[in-house]
Amino acid sequence: MNYSNKENYFDAIIVGSGTCGATIAKELSSKHKNVLILERGGNDPLKESLMAYAKISNEVPVAGKLKDMRAFTTGGSTAMYLAVADLPPVDTFKNLGIDLTEDLEEACKELPISEISDNFIGAQAKKLGESARALGYDWKKKLMLVDQSKFDNKNFYEVKWKARTFVDSALRDGATLITQATVSKVIHDNKKAIGVEYTIGKKKEVFKAYGEKIVLAAGSLATPVILRESGIKNVVSHGFYINPSIGLIGSIRGLSSAENFCGCMGAKVDDEIELMDANFHRFLFNVGMLVSAKPLRIAAYPRHVGITVKVKEPVGGELTADGKFNKKLTDNDHRKLEKGLGVARQILENAGAGKIFKTELISGGALGTLKIKEHVDEKLQTEYEGLYVCDGSILPENDRVTPTFTLVCLAKYLSRHLAATL
Structure with a gap:
């Protein structure tokens, strides 16, 4: 099917504006690609206050009464994190066919990490x-x-780095941001991803957007659910x-x-x-x-x-x-x-x-819900052509680093491959 004559057709549709989504949007927009970002939260100015945190925070049970917290806002959970960082486990990813060397070097120059x-x-x-x-x-x-x-x-x-700065950069380069957008599933045709369905706010009307490449960067708690609703049933087959x-x-x-x-x-x-x-x-x-x-x-x-x-x-x-x-x-x-x-x-x-x-026991994040070389390949593509995953879902279980900086590097890696094929 050809949707290139539609006004809502994009080179890339990115679901989620957190660390990975923001990075990919910035990288592709800087290369003059037509990018749509769909963010479940809003875009109000970020503030550190009880009211501001209460407005964007969302808790998800992951182990009995134990919950994981995420943020629904442009820039995702970097709006509420501690800004602790670890270098990515380069050798672990290399063994999986993913070479982050170039991306790590670039990220170290671009981000204030020290x-x-x-x-x-x-x-x-x-x-x-x-x-x-x-x-x-x-x-x-x-x-x-x-x-x-x-x-x-x-x-x-x-002074903490936030992914929202990358979203702002993408918008300056022509990207489109739709907030309050909850993606329900990926539209596919003969196992080729061609778009997404989403709603806005509490309205029941379903919207559709079409694109050459679809990237799920909605976070490890949302991406597996979207994949399952899209027909990919073997997600979280090994747990998390x-x-x-x-x-x-x-x-x-x-x-x-x-x-x-x-x-x-x-x-x-x-x-x-x-x-x-x-x-x-x-x-x-x-x-x-x-x-x-x-x-x-x-x-x-x-x-x-x-x-x-x-x-x-x-x-x-x-x-x-x-x-x-x-x-x-x-x-x-x-x-x-x-x-x-x-x-x-x-x-x-x-x-x-x-x-x-x-204090109370807390979750450090439900991560590793998908496996590289099983649920996604070394280009982070799923079994559907043109559908990619880039967020905490794909972090390997062996090296449990604090994820933010690793996710920036992974997003840069995916961006390079996407830009080369668009």
């Missing part, structure tokens, strides 16, 4: 690091996506992983700290347990205390120190017939969490912390 300067690390984080190293743990700085050249010791939120995490927060008498970039340091206890600095800047700390039903601690912010414990759990679980994710943590998973909490408590107490309490 360790946080000592001048911008508060006494809380420094105290924690000193305690951990004194106990023999290799507590060291993490990479972060933060533009430190613009930091004024107050604008923690504003969530990296369950829990925190310990304590108070050190006499400590007086400035604010911090949360997650700027950490260490591995072993191959399956990782500890991360959980010294939030004041706004996020206040939110955390409210969520933890500890409002009286808000006034004592400068004395508080925290550690997040994150563990690897086996891939498993399912996407049920009604489109819900379901997984159970094992007894061994809980033992790893308890072991990590024991080490975290030891570090906190060695730093002089008391009044220690445990």
Whole structure:
């Protein structure tokens, strides 16, 4: 079928404007490709406030009562993330037929990725690091996506890189953005993807857009559902992983700290347990205390120190017939969490912390729902010609890196191949 005479025909339709969708849109638009971006959320200015977060946040159960949080807004979950970054596992992807070398080099030049300067690390984080190293743990700085050249010791939120900047670049180069657009399925003809169906807001009217290439970058919680509704039934056939995490927060008498970039340091206890600095800047700390039903601690912010414990759990679980994710943590998973909490408590107490309490267990994201070389090929194309996936769905289970920077590199990789064939 030929839809090239339609006004709503595009070189590429990108479902989702998060890290991958924004990157692909920017790359293709800069090469004069006609791009449509469909975003489920809105495009209101980003702010770090309770009202703003409540408006864009959405929780999805992934393991019993354990939920994963995502953001419905232009730029996706980078509107709410900590900006912690890991380099992509280049060798793992190379073994899967995906060479990210060129894309990693380009992303490092383009994004503000570096360790946080000592001048911008508060006494809380420094105290924690000193305690951990004194106990023999290799507590060291993490990479972060933060533009430190613009930091004024107050604008923690504003200096974090956000995918929305890439969307803005794509729009300047002629891309089209439709917000409040929920994609239900991909339109295909003889196993060739030719378009998508979507609704806008709460209206029931179904819209259609057609394109040469369709990219699902809706996130690991949405993309598998869209694929299944589009006729691809073997998604989530191996389960997924969530990296369950829990925190310990304590108070050190006499400590007086400035604010911090949360997650700027950490260490591995072993191959399956990782500890991360959980010294939030004041706004996020206040939110955390409210969520933890500890409002009286808000006034004592400068004395508080925290550690997040994150563990690897086996891939498993399912996407049920009604489109819900379901997984159970094992007894061994809980033992790893308890072991990590024991080490975290030891570090906190060695730093002089008391009044220690445990936060709620959270999900680190339902990732790896699709497998490269099974659900998508080395060009990230599905069994439908012209239909690609690029988001946390395809992250390998072996190297569980903090995903944002890896996703930028993957999106650049896919963009190169798409641009060469359009």
